[in-house]
Amino acid sequence: xxxxxxxxxxxxxxxxxxxxxxxxxxxxxxxxxxxxxxxxxxxxxxxxxxxxxxxxxxxxxxxxxxxxxxxxxxxxxxxxxxxxxxxxxxxxxxxxxxxxxxxxxxxxxxxxxxxxxxxxxxxxxxxxxxxxxxxxxxxxxxxxxxxxxxxxxxxxxxxxxxxxxxxxxxxxxxxxxxxxxxxxxxxxxxxxxxxxxxxxxxxxxxxxxxxxxxxxxxxxxxxxxxxxxxxxxxxxxxxxxxxxxxxxxxxxxxxxxxxxxxxxxxxxxxxxxxxxxxxxxxxxxxxxxxxxxxxxxxxxxxxxxxxxxxxxxxxxxxxxxxxxxxxxxxxxxxxxxxxxxxxxxxxxxxxxxxxxxxxxxxxxxxxxxxxxxxxxxxxxxxxxxxx
Numbered sequence: 001x002x003x004x005x006x007x008x009x010x011x012x013x014x015x016x017x018x019x020x021x022x023x024x025x026x027x028x029x030x031x032x033x034x035x036x037x038x039x040x041x042x043x044x045x046x047x048x049x050x051x052x053x054x055x056x057x058x059x060x061x062x063x064x065x066x067x068x069x070x071x072x073x074x075x076x077x078x079x080x081x082x083x084x085x086x087x088x089x090x091x092x093x094x095x096x097x098x099x100x101x102x103x104x105x106x107x108x109x110x111x112x113x114x115x116x117x118x119x120x121x122x123x124x125x126x127x128x129x130x131x132x133x134x135x136x137x138x139x140x141x142x143x144x145x146x147x148x149x150x151x152x153x154x155x156x157x158x159x160x161x162x163x164x165x166x167x168x169x170x171x172x173x174x175x176x177x178x179x180x181x182x183x184x185x186x187x188x189x190x191x192x193x194x195x196x197x198x199x200x201x202x203x204x205x206x207x208x209x210x211x212x213x214x215x216x217x218x219x220x221x222x223x224x225x226x227x228x229x230x231x232x233x234x235x236x237x238x239x240x241x242x243x244x245x246x247x248x249x250x251x252x253x254x255x256x257x258x259x260x261x262x263x264x265x266x267x268x269x270x271x272x273x274x275x276x277x278x279x280x281x282x283x284x285x286x287x288x289x290x291x292x293x294x295x296x297x298x299x300x301x302x303x304x305x306x307x308x309x310x311x312x313x314x315x316x317x318x319x320x321x322x323x324x325x326x327x328x329x330x331x332x333x334x335x336x337x338x339x340x341x342x343x344x345x346x347x348x349x350x351x352x353x354x355x356x357x358x359x360x361x362x363x364x365x366x367x368x369x370x371x372x373x374x375x376x377x378x379x380x381x382x383x384x385x386x387x
Contacts, residue, residue, distance in 0.1 A: 018077050020119070022127035025072040028065070030086075031058045034072065037081045039255075041111045047147045050258060050276040050283070051105045055251030057086055060100050062247070063240040071097060075123045077113075083120035085110030085148070087137065096136035096352060103235070104244070106167065106283065106322045107339070108139050112147040121150035130157060130344055134352035137344040140164055141323070144340060158345035160357045162364065168321040168334035169281065172311040181333050190331070193298040194305060200265065200297055204306050207260040212250040215260050217242070219272035222288030245286070249274055261306050263289075271299065275307045281318035282311040300328040 031038070035054040042048040050056060061070060065088060075083030087097040099108035112120045128151075130137060141164055142148055152159060170178060175194060179187045207215045220242060224232055235241050252258035257278065263271040271289040275282055284307055289299045311319045321329045323339075341360060345353025 019079075020123050021076045021079075022123055023072075023074040023076070024127065024129060025074060026068075026070060028061075028067055028070055030070060030072045031061055034074075034081075034084070038084060038111070041081050041084055041113060044113045044115070045111045045117075045147060046114050046280070047109060047143070047145060048111055049107045049109065049278045049281075050252055051101060051107050052109055052111055053252060053255065053257055055255065056248045057100055059244050059248035059251070060102075060104065061086070061088075063244040064102060065100075066091075071129070073110075073124060073127050075120050075127065077116060077120070080113075082113035082116055083111065083124045085124065085151075090138075095134065096138060096356070097130075098137070099139045101141075104241075106141055106165075106285075106320075107143055107146070108141050108148070109143070109146040110148045110151060112150060117147065117150060121147070122154045125151045125154040125156070128155070128344065130346050132352075133346050133349045135346050136350075136352045136356050137342075138356060139342045139344075141339045142342050143167075144337065148342065152342050152344070155344055157347040158350040158353045160343040160345075160353065160360075162341040162343075162357075162360050164339040164341040165323040166325055166336050166338045167323055168325070168329055168336050170319050170321065170332055170334045172282070172308070172316050172319050174312055175305055175308055178308065178332065182331075186331065190301065193301045197297055197302050197305065202270075202297070202302060203264040205262045205264065207253070207262055209250055209254040212253050212260055213246040215262055215272055216246050216249060216274075218262070218269060219260075219274070219286065219288040220245070222270075222272060222290055223286070224288075226289050226291055228291075245274075252276065258285075259310055261303075261310075263302065263306070265293070265296075271303065273303045273307065275310055277310075277314060277316065279316065281320045282307065282314070282316050283320040283322050285322065300331075304332070 031054065035058065038054040042052055042054070069089040071087045071089065073085045073087070074081060086100050088100055090096045090098050101108060110124065112124070128137060129135070139148060179190055182190060220236065223236065249258055249260065253260060257276065259275045259277065261273045261275065262269060270293045271287060273287040274285045276285050284304070287303055293299055308319055321334055343353055343356055343360070
């Protein structure tokens with residue numbers, strides 16, 4: 001472990017100004033050791049999402065992290081944790097740092113105490129160890145109002161910002177009010193679908209924490225059945241993903257940051273859905289549904305309706321459809337807001353940042369070309385990435 005401390009002591013016998021210290025932690029178990037402090041800070045950070053919860057970050061690192069590749073940046077004010085972020089070292093010729101989560105996280109961020117967020121961000125930026133020309137930090141899927149945007153603003157080195165995936169949001173209001181967003185025939189069709197769901201007598205059960213692992217095993221089984229003819233995301237078939245999903249979601253449910261719904265029709269389990277929760281919005285993360293259910297009911301309407309009811313009951317103002325612009329999301333006419341990709345480079349010459357930025361531009365140009373020439377294929381790829 002390396003520690004850098006900066007302090008401004010007061011006069012003898014008098015209370016001095018706050019003492020600010022920063023730490024860089026590299027132990028593989030750092031997130032486990034810090035879990036209690038981490039979640040205490042998350043509760044004081046208004047931008048924190050479920051993906052910044054200690055249980056999610058720890059679970060992801062256990063399954064996807066590389067031994068010796070963890071870097072945790074900590075900022076303390078008079079000993080109290082007021083800033084924290086976890087990063088992984090990237091392999092390859094350019095190396096660098098990246099946020100935890102890979103393609104499994106819809107929002108990457110750090111934690112900053114709301115009471116001193118700007119100063120904590122400045123201390124955090126000063127502590128980032130990007131000292132060599134090839135050093136970079138790349139953060140994907142950053143919300144425009146994320147806490148790390150303050151760190152970016154304070155960064156004195158080279159930096160770049162790009163658009164990333166589009167996320168979609170709807171107000172957390174009862175279904176009938178939400179249907180008013182839709183135009184005449186579209187609204188009527190959705191009312192008919194919702195009425196059929198109600199008449200079918202689908203039972204929605206909220207899963208207690210001790211039953212979450214089994215419910216998620218059922219979710220993955222249904223997920224594979226649902227996508228067997230169209231191809232499922234390969235990562236979702238791996239043991240490490242199953243372990244991460246079970247470990248993280250069980251902890252999130254126990255902490256009130258997630259709900260797992262099981263749907264039964266005539267006594268048979270037909271669908272399982274994971275809804276993530278934080279004070280500012282909820283998020284539909286992953287589901288599995290039996291293919292035969294599609295013949296009887298509107299699956300998207302069924303799952304969304306239950307998630308919306310949960311969101312309204314919890315007093316959460318927004319329900320997020322997360323990344324992707326699949327057709328089943330568009331029917332609700334959601335508001336769209338792109339995430340951002342932030343690149344931090346070294347102070348002074350930064351060939352590493354230049355190379356990373358060039359790679360990002362090339363990839364975005366390729367995606368734009370694909371969208372122009374084969375928009376249908378792009379939608380399929382987006383659906384598979386979020387499936």
